[in-house]
Amino acid sequence: MYRTAPRGKRPRWWTELPLIAVVYGLYSAGRLLVRGDVQSAVDHGLAILDLEKTFRINFEHPLNRLFTDHASIGIPADFAYAALHYLLTPALLVWLFRRRPDHYRRMRTWLMISTLIGLIGFTLLPTCPPRLLDGSYGFVDTMHQYSEYGWWGGDASAPRGLGGLTNQYAAMPSLHVGWALWCGAVLWRHSRAAWARIAGVAYPLLITLIVMGTANHYFLDAAAGAGVMGIGYLLARPALRLTARIRDRFTGATDGEITGTPAIVSAGCETSAGTALPRTTAAGSPAGAGRPGAPERLREADASDQIPRQQARGEAGDDRADDAAAAAR
Structure with missing residues (x-):
């Protein structure tokens, strides 16, 4: 803008x-x-x-x-x-x-x-x-x-x-x-x-x-x-x-002569093509993720990322229990 x-x-x-x-x-x-x-x-x-x-x-x-x-x-x-x-x-x-x-x-x-x-x-x-x-x-x-x-x-x-x-x-x-x-x-x-x-x-x-x-x-x-x-x-x-x-x-001047620098919009940085990219924090995660009022698509991304990690931890725990039972026998 x-x-x-x-x-x-x-x-x-x-x-x-x-x-x-x-x-x-x-x-x-x-x-x-x-x-x-x-x-x-x-x-x-x-x-x-x-x-x-x-x-x-x-x-x-x-x-x-x-x-x-x-x-x-x-x-x-x-x-x-x-x-x-x-x-x-x-x-x-x-x-x-x-x-x-x-x-x-x-x-x-x-x-x-x-x-x-x-x-x-x-x-x-x-x-x-x-x-x-x-x-x-x-x-x-x-x-x-x-x-x-x-x-x-x-x-x-x-x-x-x-x-x-x-x-x-x-x-x-x-x-x-x-x-x-x-x-x-x-x-x-x-x-x-x-x-x-x-x-x-x-x-x-x-x-x-x-x-x-x-x-x-x-x-x-x-x-x-x-x-x-x-x-x-x-x-x-x-x-x-x-x-x-x-x-x-x-x-050659026009009434719409543009001066100044691009402005930062609240939802992100506006690119020259007119599309907005989400801002990121220092850790690399999207700004506003997990905060109240964050866009639903960011919340869904967090949920889909957490489920595979939880499933992996559950599978690793099951393998360790099987090994302990075999050693006891």
């Missing part, structure tokens, strides 16, 4: 780090390559805004006025928008890698698939964020308003002078909200601390308010970001199975 060791249980950092870097590089490069026509991006943004007004879900209007009128709210919100997206997400990836390796691959795959789906959204639907619309629509770019307090300029969350390295018309879907939802799921499902679970619920809600209050996204952008994460979650497990099949095809 052999033990089958679980394959690929713990990921290796020297394979994970380049993979994450490649996916993030594709995401960043794709944002730059699919900037699209500015006018079409503005048209898409206005269409989203009109749809929200029709259903009275344009929550970004009152939130933006709140953030604009109160610097004590707007400035921390700008810092959160510019930093947490790029700090907390990789920090939780590292934490999963080190502390929850059994769950790391699926959570990492979920995040990557969702990010690539978001890139498709940027490609097919370039969208002007509220802050870049004409001032007549009632939005104020809080990051531009409070730019002297942080490292960013007027180009979204990019540092001053690096605005050309970002695509400002990649508003639909909001991956700020999508990644925050992923972080919340990690904290809720894989942390044991109560405060972490509370943070797992509060963080995505807070980011949703921030992206609208800073006029970087519409409410429907945030909803689309959550939808993208839902699709990515559903595709993560099939994607892992597919990559496992591809890896097995090229490496």
Whole structure:
């Protein structure tokens, strides 16, 4: 009997780090390559805004006025928008890698698939964020308003002078909200601390308010970001199975890969042919013979071996009695 060791249980950092870097590089490069026509991006943004007004879900209007009128709210919100997206997400990836390796691959795959789906959204639907619309629509770019307090300029969350390295018309879907939802799921499902679970619920809600209050996204952008994460979650497990099949095809590995040494079974030693041989004691007799519960075939063997010896001793005693009688006569 052999033990089958679980394959690929713990990921290796020297394979994970380049993979994450490649996916993030594709995401960043794709944002730059699919900037699209500015006018079409503005048209898409206005269409989203009109749809929200029709259903009275344009929550970004009152939130933006709140953030604009109160610097004590707007400035921390700008810092959160510019930093947490790029700090907390990789920090939780590292934490999963080190502390929850059994769950790391699926959570990492979920995040990557969702990010690539978001890139498709940027490609097919370039969208002007509220802050870049004409001032007549009632939005104020809080990051531009409070730019002297942080490292960013007027180009979204990019540092001053690096605005050309970002695509400002990649508003639909909001991956700020999508990644925050992923972080919340990690904290809720894989942390044991109560405060972490509370943070797992509060963080995505807070980011949703921030992206609208800073006029970087519409409410429907945030909803689309959550939808993208839902699709990515559903595709993560099939994607892992597919990559496992591809890896097995090229490496020749199988799920039934055998490791370790043969195990000793209770009734004997298992041979390579799958048959069990009885164990023997130092004296050469079968182990367990004569003990309570020993197999019947061993008991029968002992009995059949003892009967001939008893008969031989009886015959020898009869011969000696005959000799003594003859000598007396």
